[in-house]
Amino acid sequence: MRTAFINQLVKEAEKNEKIFLIVGDLGYNVVEVFEKKYPERFLNAGIAEQNMIGVASGLAMQGYIVYVYSIGNFPTLRCIEQIRNDVAYHSLNVRIVSVGAGYAYGSLGASHHTTEDIGVMRTIPNMVVCSPCDPIETVKITSLSAVHEGPMYIRLGKAGEKEVHVDQYSKFNRLDSLDIGDIIPVIKNNENIAVLATGSIVYSLQRAIIDTKLSYDLYSFPFIKPIIIEKLKNIVSNYANIICFEEHQKSAGFGSAIIEQVNDLYAMGTINSYPKIIRKAINDEFIYEVGDQTSLRKKEQLSL
Numbered sequence: 001m002r003t004a005f006i007n008q009l010v011k012e013a014e015k016n017e018k019i020f021l022i023v024g025d026l027g028y029n030v031v032e033v034f035e036k037k038y039p040e041r042f043l044n045a046g047i048a049e050q051n052m053i054g055v056a057s058g059l060a061m062q063g064y065i066v067y068v069y070s071i072g073n074f075p076t077l078r079c080i081e082q083i084r085n086d087v088a089y090h091s092l093n094v095r096i097v098s099v100g101a102g103y104a105y106g107s108l109g110a111s112h113h114t115t116e117d118i119g120v121m122r123t124i125p126n127m128v129v130c131s132p133c134d135p136i137e138t139v140k141i142t143s144l145s146a147v148h149e150g151p152m153y154i155r156l157g158k159a160g161e162k163e164v165h166v167d168q169y170s171k172f173n174r175l176d177s178l179d180i181g182d183i184i185p186v187i188k189n190n191e192n193i194a195v196l197a198t199g200s201i202v203y204s205l206q207r208a209i210i211d212t213k214l215s216y217d218l219y220s221f222p223f224i225k226p227i228i229i230e231k232l233k234n235i236v237s238n239y240a241n242i243i244c245f246e247e248h249q250k251s252a253g254f255g256s257a258i259i260e261q262v263n264d265l266y267a268m269g270t271i272n273s274y275p276k277i278i279r280k281a282i283n284d285e286f287i288y289e290v291g292d293q294t295s296l297r298k299k300e301q302l303s304l
Contacts, residue, residue: 002030002099004135005142009067011036011145013041017144019121019146019205020059022301024049024070027099031069038231047073047131053094060092065146071099072114076153078121087151088126095145097154100201101131102247103156103296104288110286113296114155119252121153122225128180131155131254133202134164137222140178149181158293164203164220170226181228183235194235197245198254200226201302205245208304216243216304224254227261233271236262242277247302255279 013019020041021034033040045052049070056066068075075096076083085092098114100272103113107120122129128150130145132138138156148227164186178184186202187209197205203252209216220237221227236242246257258277265271282300289299 001132001136001161002159004099004138005156006030006034006156008139008142009146010037012143013038016065016146017021017041018064020056020066022052022056022059022062022066022068024052024068026071027069028226039193050082053079055085056094056239057082057090057092058229060087060094061090065093065095066204067097067145069097069099069225072105072112073117073224074098076114076117076151083121083127083151088124091126093149093151095152097200099156100158101155102157102201103291103293104200106293106296107290109290110288113287115247115249115282116157116252117153118224118246118248118254119256122257123252126150127225128152128222128223129155131198132222133197133199133220134161136165136180137184137220141222144178144180146174155199158272161200162203165208177296178204178222181223181226181231183228184220185217185230186220187216189215189217191215191217192239193217193241193243194219194239195243195245195304196221196235196254196258198222199247201247201297202246202286204297205304212304213304217252219229221254224257227257229261229265232258233265236265236275237273239272240273242275243279243280243304244277245302247297248281249284250279250281251279251284255281275278 194217248255
């Protein structure tokens with residue numbers, strides 16, 4: 001995903017001279033393509049992420065569209081006061097980009113487990129929260145971010161993620177458009193069980209459904225905030241059973257966002273029935289072991 005992001009950002013920067021990239025002393029062999037082409041619009045802020053957000057805010061106030069790029073928790077949890085007060089309060093065109101969602105950097109331990117970021121970022125007013133599932137969605141979201149007015153959080157995987165939207169089971173391809181808040185059907189068996197998921201775990205779920213011939217429908221949620229309510233309403237009105245998957249703490253994450261929206265729809269009488277919703281997410285605990293992403297997902301039972 002990170003390569004898809006930076007390659008698309010270079011393309012957007014060709015069209016818009018106001019796009020600026022700041023990194024926190026990382027991204028080597030990834031961000032150099034941008035740095036070499038647009039050195040005057042690139043800054044390595046060093047290991048000073050809170051200052052990095054402040055610099056990004058100042059540049060945005062001068063008319064730039066600023067991308068702040070770092071690993072997982074460093075541009076999010078470490079900088080949350082600056083994001084809230086400097087970026088979101090002023091509704092600035094700053095895009096916080098974290099690479100290594102969930103357990104992507106699992107071998108580096110809990111300091112690099114990006115498992116609380118959705119809950120924190122989605123509570124901040126004015127913030128759009130994006131979580132693409134593959135390089136295709138990443139490209140689309142990067143393009144949207146270049147023209148969106150206001151702050152955004154883009155939660156990326158690490159590297160080598162497989163493309164979800166390419167085979168006969170997918171309803172999405174490179175030529176389709178993507179709007180903020182969209183929900184993308186991945187597998188449609190017209191059954192009574194829908195799996196709703198966000199981030200790179202969508203690919204694992206897609207393969208599990210196909211390989212084991214499960215009669216489940218699968219939807220990708222590239223956006224956690226906002227979600228197009230009409231599309232969500234159509235889903236929850238057509239399924240009695242829903243399973244929400246995320247590589248994030250169960251509290252305040254993607255599944256919580258879905259339940260909140262469904263509860264409001266039911267309370268307002270917009271939907272007539274309340275589906276059974278199961279959340280598959282990380283339990284209220286830290287993982288003290290180190291391991292690769294696959295092994296840590298297995299430990300937390302993040303599978304069908």
